[in-house]
Structure formats: C-alpha cells, structure tokens
Amino acid sequence: LSDDAAVVLLGGGQRCVLTSDMLTDEVDFRLEVCDPRRVGRKALAVNLSDLAAMAARPVAVVVSLALPRRGGQRLARQLYEGLIPLAEEFDIAVAGGDTNSWDHPLVISVTALGEVAGPEPLRRSGARPGDAVLVTGAFGGSSLGKHLDFQPRVREALLLNANYQLHAAIDVSDGLSLDLWRMVEESRCGAELDLSAIPIDPSARQLAASLDDGVSALDHALSDGEDFELILAVPAGEAERLLEDQPLSTPVTQIGRCTSERGLWRQLEGGAREALAPRGYEHGLDG
C-alpha cells in the first residue's frame, strides 16, 4: 500500500477511499494502564488521520473487535464510549461491525470509508523538486499522551485542499523523518530539511530531559512517530501564501523543500547539505 488509504472507483464513476487500522493490546496500548475509552477513540482517530492525508471526507466506519471473554461486554461498551464522540464530532456513521470474544487480549480493527471532494484524492506521490515541505503542529514525545489523544487533521486537510494547490501529503504515524522520506520516495524526489525550523513539541523536550539518554528533543521530533500531523508538499508560491495566511487553528510551518536528488538531507551553513537517515518505527516481521 503506497498511500495512506486505497482509492476505490465505484461503478457510477465516484471515487472513494478505504483505509483500515488494527490496534492490539500490549503492542499499540496497554489496557492494564490505559482507559479503554482512549483506546476506542484512538482506533478511530488513526483511520481519520489516514483519510486526512488523502484529503478525503470521512463518511462511515465499521468496527471489528476480538474481546477477551472475561469482562468483554464492559470493555466493548467503554471502547465505544471513546469512539462514538469522535465519530459524532466528524459526522461519521458507525456502520456496525463484528464483535467476537476469545481467550486472548483485545484486538480492535476499524475500517473507514471516505469520499473525495475533487476528481482525485491527495496522494503521497505528487511532490516535485522545489516544493516547500510544510507541516501542521509539532513533533516528538507523543508517547507521553498525544499518541492517544491527538486530533486527526481532517478539517485541516479539507480546508487546505479546498483553498490551496497541494502536491502531496502524508500523515506522520511512524516518524517525521521516516514518513517524509516515504512521501518523497513515492514522488521520486528528495527533501532537504532546515532542522532549526522543525516545530518541537514540549513533550519531546520533557522526554529528552527526563530520560537523559543522549537523545535530544530534536531527535525525538524526527523519529518518535504517532504525532499524526500532516506533512505537505506545496508549490513554493502557494506555500508562501499559505504560510502568510496561517488559515488553521494549529500553526503551519515550513521545515524544508523538495530536491531533485533522492533521499533526505539536512541543510548546512552556506548552502551545503549532508545526508540525513530517515528514522522511525518500522513494522518488522520475523520470517
């Protein structure tokens, strides 16, 4: 899957997008210490973030659960107590799903259907050399709370896509540098970053200070992931207008620009640059 959601062409010519995320206990959260309402909310929010990355309007979701037998009914109720308010906030139909019980930890899988306003959804692959690289919000330290309580950038994406020419987008689920690298790879270009411009979340500074492991706040911002902010590739002139307008309630910041040379780069003094390794969460599997 090269985009955050798959584009589906219906018989009537209408395009919609379909995306699915599965969260599992002990991996994506720990029910032992985490309110199930926040888990239910997150399971929906991560899908909405995927739709946002394609500037698709969420229409409906289905929810599938594998519940531990003991206390399963109560757990299901709590998950929905977290999920429903977010669905209502975005006027999304929760179109049923499938509820199962078994003798193992919780699995929650949400699939979201979105529709595309224009003829084509926003994609990862449209960035071009010279485009400004913009981001919403700030990065790093999401494990301190934002990874559960983030606001999916649906409204922001729809507003930006309606009012500005956007070339490409991706949401940051696995790490700012890793997801940016994925976007420019899909676009067959590269990106150079002005590291001093990267908006660092206060949580990243808090994490860096408290862990004292030599990992800086900037490192956290570049690699932590689960920020669920948007990275956008925007034509330079259009980016100027957007940055001037600041049309969102969250700041939009330019952190670099797309290059014809592939890969990730950091800008050095005097126009030079050096390679920057994309870092973040890789979904590894054993053979």
Place this chain on the structure above:
Amino acid sequence: LSDDAAVVLLGGGQRCVLTSDMLTDEVDFRLEVCDPRRVGRKALAVNLSDLAAMAARPVAVVVSLALPRRGGQRLARQLYEGLIPLAEEFDIAVAGGDTNSWDHPLVISVTALGEVAGPEPLRRSGARPGDAVLVTGAFGGSSLGKHLDFQPRVREALLLNANYQLHAAIDVSDGLSLDLWRMVEESRCGAELDLSAIPIDPSARQLAASLDDGVSALDHALSDGEDFELILAVPAGEAERLLEDQPLSTPVTQIGRCTSERGLWRQLEGGAREALAPRGYEHGLDG
C-alpha cells in the same frame, strides 16, 4: 446491525454497503490443523456472503492481520494465497490493509465494500405475510468442510435480484432456523416451515450417523450454521416462476412461507402448526 452490511450514502447520491468480519484462531478455525490458505479464503468469503445477502456487487476489500511473531511472514503469505484467487474470481480489488505482529494467535479482519445495482439494496426487513421462503443449496454439517470451502452466493444473488422481485434476504451464518427467524423478526412477520422440504446436506447425514448423539440430520440442517446459503422471501407468484425456472447452478427450494403471526412455526398435517424454536450459534459475551 440489523442487516448483513451497512448501507452508506455517498455525497453523489450513490449507495454502497460496507461489511466487516473478523476471524480468530482457536474460535473460527484452528491453525494447528487447518491450512492457512483456507482460512484466508474464508475470511474473504464470509464478507462476500454478507454482500450477497444484500444483492450488492463486491468492489474492494481491505485486510487487517494480527500475526503471531513466530512465522508471521510465512503465515501472511499463505493467507493471501488463499484470499487472492477468490478476490480475482469476483474481480475484487484487494485494497491493502494493515499488518501487525504480536505474541498471540492469528486475527484476520476483512472489510468489504459493495455497490448496489438498483436504488436500494436487498434487506432483511422486506418479507411480507404470504411470501414464499426459498433457499439456495443445502444445509447442515458444514463443520465437516463446507464452513471453509463454501462458495459465497454473490452471483446467485445478483442474478436473482436482477430477474425476480425479491422482498428480503439473509445469508445463513449462524443456523437456518435462527437466521430465518432474524429475517422475519426484522420484517415484523413470522414463517412456517415444511420441515420435509428442507434440503439436507449429505454432510448433515454423515454427522448425524457418526456422532450417534440423538441429533438428527434435520436438526443439523436447522441449527448448524456456516452454510452461507441464502434465505429469500419472494412474492408467491414470483416464487412459482423462479422455482419453475431454476435459474441457478445450485437448486432453489421452497421450505415454507411467511405468516402474519410472528415467530417460527412448523407445518403439521391438516393445516395446523406448532411453534419451532430458532436454534443456531449465538455470539455470547460474558459481562
């Protein structure tokens, strides 16, 4: 969820349907003894059966997996080896999904998007007193193999819906009598069955003979579930034509008719009837 899939209205006025089924190891199958290819195929097939019950044409599916860490990559490959040929057979896009690994048994969740040919999908709630109750195929004993290798009745449903006036439909996932009861309950009517007319699968007879537990082949047919055949409510005259035509490669059989009195009934000699308890698999959850 009162239908097999949820109906979603898109902005352009187009209706589509969305359905999701999650299968878990040790509950819906046992990987220990079951070829993962059959599991992958079944995970898609049960969703296609849900779409068939609404006479919706399958368009795209997404697949989410929670894989045991050990051997997960190989398992994923085998699941897709079973799923892909069925998707190709029905010309369905496998639109990506989400692959995770964890330290627990396999979970596979498939969500299918379908589109509706006419202005409205076929529903459970349209049966009317006097309608004939028709079924495709035969019932019972699916645990001997059919529960994994059944053919979802997608083509059959589309063909019947295009050529005959159908009032209501449901697919048999939990048991012939239980799912029929659900259909007539949603329709606020009842149904009386001619038990001698129910098509009994050879597997039901085999099971009854081998278990020797007093459960008859007919009991298996009425309550086993996972037959994934269709139950249809069809206006009497239309049913006559359909039964005469026998337009499918599988037989269509009348097993009873809808009644104004709610509930399930069995026909007795001389026009009398007695109550019949709906039986099948109930998806129970502990508190």
